[in-house]
Amino acid sequence: MEDCIFCKIIKGEIPSYKVAETGEAYAFLDIGPLSAGHTLVLPKKHIRNIFEADPKDLYPVLDLVQKIAVLMKEKLPCDGVNILINNGEAAGQSVHHCHWHIIPRFSGDGYKFPPAGSLSKEQAEEILGKLK
Numbered sequence: 001m002e003d004c005i006f007c008k009i010i011k012g013e014i015p016s017y018k019v020a021e022t023g024e025a026y027a028f029l030d031i032g033p034l035s036a037g038h039t040l041v042l043p044k045k046h047i048r049n050i051f052e053a054d055p056k057d058l059y060p061v062l063d064l065v066q067k068i069a070v071l072m073k074e075k076l077p078c079d080g081v082n083i084l085i086n087n088g089e090a091a092g093q094s095v096h097h098c099h100w101h102i103i104p105r106f107s108g109d110g111y112k113f114p115p116a117g118s119l120s121k122e123q124a125e126e127i128l129g130k131l132k
């Protein structure tokens with residue numbers, strides 16, 4: 001896709017700190033890291049988000065995500081990783097070329113997700129009624 005910054009990175013038209021590359025996937029360091037080693041992994045094919053993806057195009061990307069997570073744990077080293085994809089602007093997606101964030105975590109780094117809410121039986125039944 002012409003105006004996609006990540007397509008340009010994959011093609012080498014924009015520089016990146018490449019971590020790894022396969023036939024189907026590309027991984028590079030996030031320029032605005034949430035922790036040291038924060039890496040993005042994406043399909044070489046331009047896919048906007050998970051809603052529009054053919055799952056077959058995602059499997060090879062997930063292979064590379066897993067390999068890099070293992071590599072980070074051994075080599076950075078880190079104690080854990082958070083892996084996430086933002087899908088849609090409401091979820092914080094700013095670059096519309098589907099990508100996994102792999103965020104290394106270090107014991108005692110202090111980062112906390114917002115506190116968990118609670119789930120009533122009524123809410124659970126209502127949600128399951130919609131999703132099943």
Ligand code: AMP
Pocket residue numbers: 005014016029030031032033040085086092093094095096
């Ligand atoms: P998201 O908000 O999930 O769409 O994530 C986009 C990510 O891409 C952000 O974490 C940015 O820091 C990162 N990013 C944007 N442009 C570049 C770039 N040229 N090189 C590396 N990372 C980038």
Ligand code: ZN
Pocket residue numbers: 001004005006007008045046047096097
């Ligand atoms: Zn793209």
